[in-house]
Amino acid sequence: MSGTFVGMPAFPEAARTAVRNPTLRGNLRHATHTIRDKRARAVAELDDWAALREAGRRIKDHTLRHLDRYLVQVEEAVTAAGGTVHWAADAEEANAIVARLVKETGEREVVKVKSMATQEIGLNEALEAEGIHAYETDLAELIVQLGKDRPSHILVPAIHRNRGEIRDIFRSEMGEWGRPAPEGLTDAPAELAEAARLHLREKFLRAKVGISGANFVVAETGTLVVVESEGNGRMCLTLPETLISVVGIEKVVPRWQDLEVFLQTLPRSSTAERMNPYTSMWTGTTDEDGPGTFHLVLLDNGRTDALADEVGRQALRCIRCSACLNVCPVYERAGGHAYGSVYPGPIGAILSPQLRGTGSEIDASLPYASSLCGACYEVCPVAIDIPEVLVHLRERVVQGGPAVRRGNRVVLRPAKGHAAERAAMRAAQWAFTHPGALRAGQRLASRTRRFHPRTLPGPGRAWSGTRDLPEVPAEPFRDWWQRTRGGKDGAE
Amino acid sequence: MRVALFLTCVNDTLYPDTGRAVVKLLTRLGVEVDFPSGQTCCGQAHYNTGYRHEAEPLARHFAEVFAEYDAVVTPSGSCGAMVRELYPRMGERARAEGRGDTLTAMLAPVVPKTYELTEFLVDVLGVTDVGAYYPHTVTYHPTCHGLRSLGLGDRPRRLLEAVKGLELLELPGAEECCGFGGTFAVKNADVSAAMGADKVRNAESTGAEVLCAADNSCLMHLGGTMARLRTGMRPVHIAEILASTEEAVTV
């Protein structure tokens, strides 16, 4: 079973370990810089990128504000096309539905397409507890599953591993799960991909049940769309007799035509390709082509709580491209595991505290896991203003206030551990609305400047552990201005 | 035109030389600049740390202090962005909380007339050659809020390129954040320090004597990192370079 995120330490603590791991730093730097430049080139090819981005934003916003209507439309269209629709308010319900559906087939193993929703709800672990083995078939997911590891990236969950580490995992673990790695496997990426092909093929060929997520669900037609690269998705979506797709309710788009926007923005934003190798679209079931039984599980699991937040709801526009992770300087150094969620990086920092609430230490620390540099907003293909939501969630952490949790209106209390900060902010607010007090403080600092240390004890070490403190000048600017009348008296 | 200098609390307290440089530069360009002594802080640190309600009185205070001026010039990209981008947002949030349009109405007048220094020079005064002389090699770091919130674009660059004696060297990874991020620098000190160290190494790789930026908060973080890493480079605010002349060269 893969590792889980339960009991994660707060972000700064987890990030500290990552920052000090030179292999991890090197792997992340290499991968994110590779993709960053390529994405920029792929986006620059389209001179209407800004218009596509704006259309994507508006389509998603429109869908969200009429989400009830579109969900009902999805249900009708999928049912009419031969599928069965299930509704799950939370992870537990979704897992129970999927486990029951698998058991009804009489099967004890399933093949899975990479899916964020099923990771979010811990489906593999839930199935395992029911005696059902779930095999991940995406290469990176396979690396994570074989390595009993945790995912650290939305698109490339094993981004924290380099080719040498992947070879070692394949050599030592593949035999436990099925066909062992070929003799003499090297770390050449093509050989590693070939090893995965051989290892998984027997699982695909015998699979009776496939489990997937979806990138989009078209309300007017009931069409599901899965965007992928390797062909493992096509295997899981077409070879088994039963297909179960677990899809977050925010994945809906109203019309078939709306795909024309996202099929242009998603591949360029995520893998920096004009188009990803394979995209599968299916509507219910088709006679004698693909699974004869199709189930769609519509998942809430905190999404409606986010929807109730007028600033935070924009996070539900996310199409999971990972451009924000790849461009984020904090992600690059902290790595995905530090975010304590299947959703790492900037989008994770605004999604996890909304889906799960800000009650835990890790979730309360995530809104602060950003320097607010804005690079994420700049690259986001649906224009989620991530810095805006981060600041909004910081406010929720330190000041509390009204929110919706599991569908119920609540008033959150300010999080613990911010008392000293709050007092300091209030004191500063007082000084800044009393210029005389500010001036007195500045003068005191200037007069005592000979006694100022270059480094600070206690919590001050957070600054001065790596940076010298600035020297306090002999007089603040305002005193110079007053003394010289803005330099007119000539005294410099 | 009545022009006020909003120096910012950090510059007023820690970097008075930057303030003097702005005064010297604007005076040289024929602008009479005032420093309203009631000014304090724009409230950015409060707002960005989650204390929006504590930031509101500071924003109102700002609007009062600068109400009578035609233009407010600030040598800080992030404080400029606070006024221009986030004051309107504070007003919207107040309205969403059922507090009406009072805050919006109060803050609205100062929003469009607040300029970051390089914007004021290029857009309002229409100059790129400010007659400066600075005989040093310089690399320029575009700070995030200036770059992305205000969209300063190539204004700082054009100003620096027109400085006599100055050799501008390309900074690798220029548009990547330096890791300061206000309270981020202490709340996530390890990541912040790693970002700072990478930025300093990139700056060092140019061989420049000076790392220039249009925001002293970022330079405080980078300067402190440089001192600790013993790079021999020095951080200098763009105002001090632009104020420098052959008669009085800034170090």
Add this chain to the structure above:
Amino acid sequence: MSSRERVLGRVRRALADVPPDEEPIARDYLREHGRRSTEETVELLAENLADYRAIVHRCTDGQLPELLMRLLAAHGSGSVVVPPELPAYWLEGVDATRVQDRAAITPRELDRVDSVVTGCAVAVAETGTIVLDGSPDQGRRRITLVPDHHVCVVRVPDQVVSSVPQALARLDPTRPSTWISGPSATSDIELDRVEGVHGPRTLEVVLVEG
């Protein structure tokens, strides 16, 4: 209360404060990028297919049977899957054993077939994409997935469009479709693209004129 009612109720409550006015969905992006003649569009398709490592061939309708014969022979294919209504003359020169696309074939049996030859529904020049929609000259989705060698015949210029918006407009949403851009690939190792994972590792696209 059912989960359906619970979820829909939560959605409705969450949206209770949303003001009635709404921004219209602006579709002022381009229907296609750049102006090209028909020949240039076909040329762009060929370029972009090749850029993602598909092997591109061009021929006339009369040359097609001989070309397909050569391609299958060069690949050493002893067997080839044939969609139900693939034009018979396409494969008239081919020696390989023909395997008809039937519902009864198991995935294991398909895995023993060397190649597959299909037509296509539409091809997208700007992205180098061919789209299959399960029409009788293309067959079931799995036949272009399990064999390791896929030869796809595109009629030019009729089946070629410039852009993704134009391709979607030609497709029927009720049919299952597969969009293929190059052979199977992955970016999962250090975010760099490597070709050849689970889908066909060799994709040959024949652009047929006339």
